Amino acid sequence: MAQIRLTLCKFLLFSLSLVQSVAVVADAVSAQAAMESATNPLLLLSSSQGDIYLELFPGEAPNNVATFIALAGGESEFEDPETQTSQNPQYFDGIRFHRVIRDFVIQAGSPSYHVLGAPETVLADEINANALGLDQMPVLNPDGTFHEFLNIVDKADFETRILEPLYQKMRIASNDEILRRQYEILEELQGLTVKSAYENQGYEYTNRMRSRSITRGVIALANTGPNTNGAEFFISLQDANWLTGKYTVIGKVVEGMEVVEIIGETPIDPSRYSSLSTVIYSIRQIN
Numbered sequence: 252m253a254q255i256r257l258t259l260c261k262f263l264l265f266s267l268s269l270v271q272s273v274a275v276v277a278d279a280v281s282a283q284a285a286m287e288s289a290t291n292p293l294l295l296l297s298s299s300q301g302d303i304y305l306e307l308f309p310g311e312a313p314n315n316v317a318t319f320i321a322l323a324g325g326e327s328e329f330e331d332p333e334t335q336t337s338q339n340p341q342y343f344d345g346i347r348f349h350r351v352i353r354d355f356v357i358q359a360g361s362p363s364y365h366v367l368g369a370p371e372t373v374l375a376d377e378i379n380a381n382a383l384g385l386d387q388m389p390v391l392n393p394d395g396t397f398h399e400f401l402n403i404v405d406k407a408d409f410e411t412r413i414l415e416p417l418y419q420k421m422r423i424a425s426n427d428e429i430l431r432r433q434y435e436i437l438e439e440l441q442g443l444t445v446k447s448a449y450e451n452q453g454y455e456y457t458n459r460m461r462s463r464s465i466t467r468g469v470i471a472l473a474n475t476g477p478n479t480n481g482a483e484f485f486i487s488l489q490d491a492n493w494l495t496g497k498y499t500v501i502g503k504v505v506e507g508m509e510v511v512e513i514i515g516e517t518p519i520d521p522s523r524y525s526s527l528s529t530v531i532y533s534i535r536q537i538n
Contacts, residue, residue, distance in 0.1 A: 278302060279537060282506040289538075292320060293505070297532040298348075300514050303486075303507035305470060305534075311460050312377040312501050315472060315480055319501055322370065322482050323534040329367040340367060342482055347528040350485075351519035357511060358473055358485040359531060361521070365482075374480040376499045380456040383464060385446035385496050400445050402493035416451035417443070449496055453477040456496075464495040468508055471498040488515045 282304035283293060291310075296303040309316040321327045322342040329338050346365060350358035362369030380386055388398050390413060397403045403412065417439060423429055429436065446456070454477045465471055465487050471494070473483040480499055487494070488511065504511055514529045 278304070278506060282306075283538065285505040291502075292316070292536050293538040294320070294323065294502075294534055295537045296343075296507075296534045298510065298514070299530040299532070301507065301510035303510050304505050305502050306505045307470075307502035308463075308500070311462055312499050313460075315374050315377055315499050316501050318370070318372065318374060318480075319472075319482075319484070320536060324536065327370055329370070331367065338367065341533065342367075342370075343531050343534045345530065345532070347519075347530050348514055349519060349528060350521040351515055351517060351528070353515055353518050354488055355491070355515075356485040356487055357514045357529075358483065358521075360473075360481075360483040362482060363521075369481050372481075373478070375478040376454065376456075376474075376480065377460065377462075378454070378456055378496060378499055379458055379460055379462040380446040380449070380454075380496055381458055382460075382462045383496055385449065386444050388445040389441075390443040390445060390448050391440060398445055400492045400495060401448070412452065413440075413443075413448055416448070416453075420451050445496065454497060463500055464490070464492060465498060465500060466490045468504040468511070469500055470502040470504070471500045474498060486511050488512065 279293075279295070283289065286293060286306045287308075292307040294305040294307060296305055307316045307319065318327070325339045325341040327339065327342065329340060330336070331338050342365070343360060346359055346361075348357045348359045349361055349364050350356070385400070388400060390398055390401065392398060397409065397413075401412070403409050417436070418424075418429070421432070421436070421439065423432060423436075450456070463469070467487055467489050469487050470484055471487070472480040473485050474480055474497075484501070486504060517527050519525055519528045
């Protein structure tokens with residue numbers, strides 16, 4: 252009788268392991284089936300909350316996608332500040348989603364939270380503003396309000412983000428000159444598009460590739476301004492048009508968005524360590 256029970260137990264354990272194996276394969280298979288193109292890289296982000304499958308878009312941001320894959324796979328070289336030796340870490344292994352804003356973004360990869368700091372290479376943006384339609388969007392609507400993409404909240408915001416860069420472009424340096432050239436300024440404002448407003452802020456665009464808006468599930472690179480892309484990235488929890496044209500999109504979540512949403516339920520302040528923040532175990536290309 253004991254032998255029968257032992258045999259039955261072994262059978263159940265074998266059956267359970269088989270089911271678990273099939274479940275993992277099914278996730279990868281369904282993720283691949285959901286991809287826009289089977290030739291795109293598919294990456295598995297394993298975290299303490301579960302697995303997230305990421306399809307990257309090398310045809311839209313080739314340099315930034317290549318760097319992201321190299322960082323994830325341990326192909327980028329860093330110098331250890333303590334030992335002064337070169338290392339090739341799998342950069343994202345063990346880091347946390349250090350910034351989480353509910354209904355907005357989950358963010359990880361900051362060099363501020365990595366022992367080896369930032370990658371040496373800072374990459375330029377890869378964004379096609381025309382493909383996004385930013386060149387056809389006037390800053391000022393017919394009723395005098397601002398285009399929704401700009402997300403301008405008050406007068407001070409308008410002055411900082413629209414007027415001051417415009418004055419700099421027009422080489423206006425004093426209040427007297429503003430008054431003297433007020434009609435010229437108004438004419439410039441009336442012809443200003445979202446694209447040209449962003450260009451006044453220092454953003455540079457390309458027409459060599461397509462781009463897409465930042466919508467729910469899109470992965471984009473965080474930055475500190477134009478052409479400052481590194482390892483830090485975010486996944487959007489909602490459609491965020493006001494980010495479009497200012498952040499380079501590198502991919503999207505094709506499976507595991509429910510995990511992203513679970514991570515997004517717990518706000519994390521980047522200035523404070525929290526044991527509640529989600530750990531990234533690894534990010535690996537699987538195709």
